[in-house]
Amino acid sequence: MIKVKNITFSYNGFMPIFRNLNLDIQEGGIYGLLGQNGAGKSTLLHLMCGMLTPDDGEIIFNDKNVRLRLPSTLCDTFIVPEEFDLPAITMAEYCKINAPFYPKFSVDDLKANLAMFDLDYEGNLAALSMGQKKKAFMCFALACNTKLLIMDEPTNGLDIPSKVQFRRFIASHMTDDRIIIISTHQVHDIELLLDHIIVINGNDVVINSTINSICSKLNFYTSLEPIDETKVVFSSKTLGGIAYISLRNDSDEESELNLESLFQFCLTQPEMVKAILSDNKPNNEQ
Amino acid sequence: MDIIRNDNFSFLRMFMLLKREWTANRSKLLMQGGILVGILAMIYFFVIQSSYEDDYGVSNLDDDAAYILVFVMAFCANVAAEISASLICNNLASKSGKINSFMSVGTPLEKYAVRFIIYILGAVILLFLAIFILDFIRICYVSIAYPNYDVKSIYTVICMEFPHDASYSIAMFLLAPSAFIFNQAFFTLMSSITPTYTFIKGFAVSLAIGVVANLFFIVVLPLFYWIPLTKLTDTGFCALLIFASVMLLITAAVFHIIAYYKFKETDLR
Structure with missing residues (x-):
């Protein structure tokens, strides 16, 4: 469970994006995080991963403050950001150097995920298009089987067939002990997938319901x-x-x-x- | 306890992170190392070309190039180490680089240690190895092509040929390495503060500090108090060199500690 406790956050010291924000996120749900441009969706996701430091309050995951960026929370957290870099190596090599950090990683899951998107396990990541890179990275992210999986605008850059596959792909990886949070403004891409909705608007959580x-x-x-x-x-x-x-x-x-x-x-x-x-x-x- | 979930510093996890960093960035790191060695090789080539000449009438000519190379290589090694140190937080310049760094499974100290090994220790090892090999090639080449020269390695020049007095030994074996370590630490700190164009910014800052310090010691301080350096005894001069070396090392350690905390506290903003 993730507990967002009285978070106040601003980028510039004044004009806070969040003021005393409270949020509880339970295991076993696919959460859709919705909000207008600039509402603070990505900011909230980055706060949940410990990549931003709140001005006040704390976010607890696995009974630890995520901002400490402790290995015990990091190995149970994976984020697929909107923009990311992949090294110029094969997926097999990428897996070899990154998988040991995720105790529940499954190479069989990874190969199955890659096959779903017609991607090659031995293919070089540098040779992939932007959309393929995103799919490859999401395949790896899901194969890590982390308790918390965060995806920021995951359907950006995906073609229409891939968006359909994406929904099936996410649904097939959902388990009772996982939390998947998907932030997007393309609501049609994910509305059939979600079982929980969070809407943020003007420093506040408007909806946090199933x-x-x-x-x-x-x-x-x-x-x-x-x-x-x-x-x-x-x-x-x-x-x-x-x-x-x-x-x-x-x-x-x-x-x-x-x-x-x-x-x-x-x-x-x-x-x-x-x-x-x-x-x-x-x-x-x- | 599970190594990955352990929240304390773990050497094993640090080596896993090091392996990960190396595999993911090896082509970039090899290219950077290659450019560095290439520049040193060009300098060697230039010095050899301009310093040796065929004069079969005279034998046992002094190997002046070895003396020149000691100073040229000391300067180049410093600059190269500064450039390398200024790259230590380079990937924190971009948002994706920061995310990649923050989300790596490891303690902040392990992540900093990996960077330290690659950009500080790795640079030193590469530099000394490159200079050693280039010098060995020079010795072999000059011995064959210019047999009339009494060729010496630069390491021989450093250890044997310069005058042997205590202050020289301290300056060569304590002050020079301390200054080298200080330079690296300064550029590491600069990189943690400003990860983009660090070398240029660091150079500008050190230049500004140098100008201010010189003005202070040469112009301002003598107005109030005159340090009679010329009247210092050999022992006093040695003590001054040792003091300067120790101060440089302590400052370097402080710089690294501040750089680590800056690295640890950096967020996505």
Whole structure:
């Protein structure tokens, strides 16, 4: 479990990106970290890995402060950043020098992952395109079987078939003792994959809930016709019609989450979203 | 206890990190080492070309080139060691380099030690080996091509040929290595503070410090207090050299400690 305790962080000493941020992240979930550009998604991920030093507060993983960058936490953490460098060696060599640092690393997993993306275990990493490098690095990251896997914009640079493979690939590696956190602004690429959503906006966490919990409280639907708006809490025009979010009654059939609408709802009415998801249902006629 | 999960310093994990660093960067490191040896070889070639001439009428000519090379190589070794030390935190200049360094499984001390071994100790070993081999080639070549010369190795010149007095020995075997170590430590510190263009910035800072220090010792200090260096006895002069050497070594150690803490505290900002 990762505990973010009262984190305050700013890059320049004033104008904090986070102020007294608290967050608990449990094992066994694929978390989607969503937020606008500049909301602090990557910053939060870097804080969780101990790569940034908070002005105040601490982040605990494996019962240790991640900022200490201790081997016992580092060997259970892997980050796939948006930009990374791979050395000009073969994947086999890369594996030989890096795998010993990850106690649960599985070379069979790595070979299976590479095969899924049509990549060669003996191929030189320098000869790969940017997208292939990303896939190769993600294959290695998942084969490490670390308790915490963080991916920052993992679908950037992937072609459409690879994005489909990516979802299957991540889902197949999920276990009850792992935490996978995926930060992205391309919500369509990952919405079917997630079982937990974190939305950050303006120094604060607007949502930290499971998809089931969200869908038990909200209904999502798209209609070409205007509808009875008594229960509607959010609507926005989309190419397919008007996307609605309404409060769900127990008698209503559960709908499929529309992550894009939910995200927009969070940005426009964060307090209402918080109130709904914390069971203090607001008066939607406000 | 599992070596990887051990939060204390581990030599085994440090050697694993060293192996990882070497394998991932060997082509870059070999190229840097190759350029360094190539420059030294060119200097040797230039000195040999300009210092020896065929004069079969005279034998046992003095090997002046060996004396020149002692000073030229001392200067080159210092510059090369400074360049190498200024690369110690070079990969912290980029975000991806920082992430790669921070997320490596090891304690900060192990990661710093790996860099120290490659860029400080490795540079010294490479330099001495390169100079030794180049000098050996020079001796072989000159012995065959110019048999009228009494050829000497630069190590012979350093140890045997210069006048043998205590202050010379201290200067040669204590002050010079201390200054060399100090130079490396200074550029290491500079690299931990500013990882980009470190050598140029370090050179500029040392130049500025040099100018200020010279002004202080030559212009300002004599106005208030005159140190009668010329009246120092041999023992006093030796003591002064030893004191200077010790101070250089202590300062170098302090620089390395500060560089380590700077390295440890660096984050992604």
